[in-house]
Amino acid sequence: MLSEFKEHLAVNFPFFKESKLLVAVSGGVDSVVLVHLLKQLNYDVAIAHCNFGLRGEESDGDEKFIRSYASYNAINIFVTHFDTKTFAIDNKLSIQVAARQLRYIWFQELLEENSLDYLLTAHHLDDNIETFLINFSRGTGIEGLTGIPQRNGNIIRPLLPFTRENIERYASENSISWREDSSNASDKYLRNRLRHNIIPEIKELNPSFTDSFIQTINNLQQSASLVHDAAIVMYQQIVSEKEGQKHIDIGQLKRLPNFKAYLYQWLNPFGFTSWDDIYALVDAQSGKQIFSANYRLLKDRTVLILEPLKPSDRKVYEISEGLSQINESLIIKLELVDKISSESTKNVVFVNNNLIKFPLFVRKWKEGDYFCPTGMNGQKKKVSKFFKDEKMTLSEKEDTWILTSGNEIIWIIGRRADDRFKIRNTTDTILKIELL
Structure with a gap:
């Protein structure tokens, strides 16, 4: 796996050699193996570990393990503690979403404060399959079916081409220790039910499922790129920008055979979710409006007006x-x-x-x-x-x-x-x- 990983980085992330890398490490096998691989290739690596305080002594044990690992391998480490449950309650979020928000805000602060270049996470191919199936089961557009991106700004996921089996085999062959999160064994969460029950069944039905999945993701990503390009071309013809507002010409919009698809592409980045209401707005009476958390879409006679909400x-x-x-x-x-x-x-x-x-x-x-x-x-x-x-x-x-x-x-x-x-x-x- 080391040689394959080395070639993967050389082709896709050659700039790592001159970069300072921050790796998010939970203590699980995937994140520990990622650090080991990077150290074997002599990259400049630091570790970031979040103690969310959700599993009591087990969470503290993870932190102790990571601190010991970093010390033994002479790796710089950053550790923080979160009151995740309180944050989730105060912001009306699920525990999973709250933990995600907390850690990524902290990661970005670490990058800025310590002049680090990139955050690396240990998402792998099996994570990508699970995410695809979760999005598919809940209903999504083509973006939700294109998988976890290898790069999103300064966040990079270099293990995406590798399976969990690849990673665990590498850990075993190199006598790498890690911590097992007890919550991973529970089928309480949808991701775990897919991991333990659904995906093994699919792989049994189709032994080459992993290869098929990779090809499908590549095809969907190319299709998404075409959709994105078409949306930009039509945006330039139909949408005008005036004093911080975006004006969508309804007459021109309705001439498009698939105008709903274009509206979705243009408005999805602004946090809207009530798509049936948005599509109905095209034929609604003037003055009707729909809100996202930070934006308003207003029907004003012959146009739809998109604008940020005023703080007031x-x-x-x-x-x-x-x-x-x-x-x-x-x-x-x-x-x-x-x-x-x-x-x-x-x-x-x-x-x-x-x-x-x-x-x-x-x-x-x-x-x-x-x-x-x-x-x-x-x-x-x-x-x-x-x-x-x-x-x-x-x-x-x-x-x-x-x-x-x-x-x-x-x-x-x-x-x-x-x-x-x-x-x-x-x-x-x-x-x-x-x-x-």
């Missing part, structure tokens, strides 16, 4: 009790007064302070919001319907802020107060709220 679209401002004024995207002043003055305008409201529950929140409106507009005898009304009745433009809707107490709207700021908080004969404490 997701910002929520908190007003604590006793705070007289907030100064951010807007300036709001709160003041206890003895009576309602004649200065009441659309920018000033007077509310029953006894009904207010602090902290108050200032945010943008969202679908499903409702309130009880003053003058409507306590009747509920959706905020979206109020906007429509007021004949507000899309930009006016987007620039409108809402003041809430708990889940109840006090004031559509600058527009209409909520009847539930109005001053009554029994009110003894009046709060004046002013938009400056």
